[in-house]
Amino acid sequence: MTAQVRTYLDHNSGAPLLAAARSAAIDAMAATGNPSSVHAEGRARRKVVEDARAVLADFLDCAPNRVVFTSGASEAANQALCPVMRVKGVEKPVSRLYVSAIEHPCVLSGGRFAARQIEHLPVTEGGVVDIAALEAKLAGHDHAEGAPLVAVMLANNETGVIQPVAEISQIVRGQDGYLLVDAVQGLGKLELTVPALGADFILLSAHKIGGPQGAGALILANEAVTPLPLIRGGGQENHHRSGTENVAAIAGFAAAIAELPALRNEIPRIRGLRDFIESRLRTISLEAGNRVGEPVFFGEGAERLANTSCFAVDGVKAETALISLDLAGIAVSSGSACSSGKVGKSHVLDAMGVDENLASSALRVSLGWDSVEEDAGRFLAAWCDIVGRMG
Numbered sequence: 531m532t533a534q535v536r537t538y539l540d541h542n543s544g545a546p547l548l549a550a551a552r553s554a555a556i557d558a559m560a561a562t563g564n565p566s567s568v569h570a571e572g573r574a575r576r577k578v579v580e581d582a583r584a585v586l587a588d589f590l591d592c593a594p595n596r597v598v599f600t601s602g603a604s605e606a607a608n609q610a611l612c613p614v615m616r617v618k619g620v621e622k623p624v625s626r627l628y629v630s631a632i633e634h635p636c637v638l639s640g641g642r643f644a645a646r647q648i649e650h651l652p653v654t655e656g657g658v659v660d661i662a663a664l665e666a667k668l669a670g671h672d673h674a675e676g677a678p679l680v681a682v683m684l685a686n687n688e689t690g691v692i693q694p695v696a697e698i699s700q701i702v703r704g705q706d707g708y709l710l711v712d713a714v715q716g717l718g719k720l721e722l723t724v725p726a727l728g729a730d731f732i733l734l735s736a737h738k739i740g741g742p743q744g745a746g747a748l749i750l751a752n753e754a755v756t757p758l759p760l761i762r763g764g765g766q767e768n769h770h771r772s773g774t775e776n777v778a779a780i781a782g783f784a785a786a787i788a789e790l791p792a793l794r795n796e797i798p799r800i801r802g803l804r805d806f807i808e809s810r811l812r813t814i815s816l817e818a819g820n821r822v823g824e825p826v827f828f829g830e831g832a833e834r835l836a837n838t839s840c841f842a843v844d845g846v847k848a849e850t851a852l853i854s855l856d857l858a859g860i861a862v863s864s865g866s867a868c869s870s871g872k873v874g875k876s877h878v879l880d881a882m883g884v885d886e887n888l889a890s891s892a893l894r895v896s897l898g899w900d901s902v903e904e905d906a907g908r909f910l911a912a913w914c915d916i917v918g919r920m921g
Contacts, residue, residue: 541898548740555782582784611641612757625676631881684716690838699728741786745779801836
């Protein structure tokens with residue numbers, strides 16, 4: 531019996547492990563020693579961590595001591611979302627968190643802020659943060675209680691819509707606030723440097739770019755401002771994050787980062803593949819007559835990541851389509867992969883004002899460096915079969 535060929539089109543949830551990252555992680559895993567130990571074995575492990583830190587810093591155009599390794603972006607978010615900051619060594623309050631309504635749950639939950647300290651920023655129908663609403667919120671902020679912290683993502687994980695982070699940074703700076711940018715989905719897909727983002731804190735994750743799961747980073751872009759540690763103990767990571775570093779995952783993370791300049795050359799090809807898929811989805815709906823509606827591509831009018839297409843076809847429920855596609859060997863998503871594997875209502879589409887019935891049909895196709903025309907063909911053939919069984 532021939533094994534089924536699987537087609538993976540869910541790279542925004544997690545990219546396949548790159549060969550270089552796998553090799554680096556295995557090599558690091560095979561070594562002995564704690565990176566905090568002073569003997570030769572410990573120093574060798576420390577060198578792996580510090581070399582990795584230098585790789586990230588070089589790629590991001592920041593000082594190595596601004597890179598704090600974590601277990602992932604969720605931990606990094608919970609550390610940065612702190613109602614007390616050390617500003618030039620002095621603890622000062624941050625009285626309110628202004629977070630966009632389309633953020634990843636690890637940011638949307640507010641970290642260490644109390645619920646009463648959190649305000650959500652609306653987005654437009656196109657999925658872009660409402661700049662006027664942000665300006666109004668910050669203009670009314672009471673600085674006597676503490677500074678404001680604004681949290682926005684560089685690119686949305688569900689729709690791929692890219693946010694005007696540089697413009698937001700200027701607004702936040704003008705109101706003496708701090709800015710956190712979740713750059714997880716933008717890493718490797720967009721030009722990304724610390725100076726260009728203009729953020730105080732930046733979140734990164736290894737497994738979204740072909741590195742191993744279990745590694746991430748919090749970039750402390752503003753040397754004068756740091757959040758209080760989330761994990762206390764031995765004082766690792768320059769006292770920003772205690773606990774023995776995951777050397778193998780960190781080594782794999784750095785190896786994946788080192789691959790990004792070459793992989794970025796694939797972006798035009800990936801965009802062409804995404805556009806081809808969207809074009810064919812329109813054609814398939816037209817050929818189906820009145821059995822299904824025309825596809826709606828969320829965020830289509832805004833600038834999007836080249837690899838991402840979030841769409842819905844009225845009459846084709848996401849849960850049914852996901853099961854059918856999976857049985858056909860196609861892996862896609864109904865949105866974020868951070869909801870215990872459940873197919874539920876998308877808070878992103880809800881914030882964009884999408885009708886609930888249409889939102890229940892939303893699927894996300896997210897391509898990667900290894901995606902080829904044959905993958906698109908298998909997905910479209912399976913989709914044709916699903917639509918053909920409608921009505």
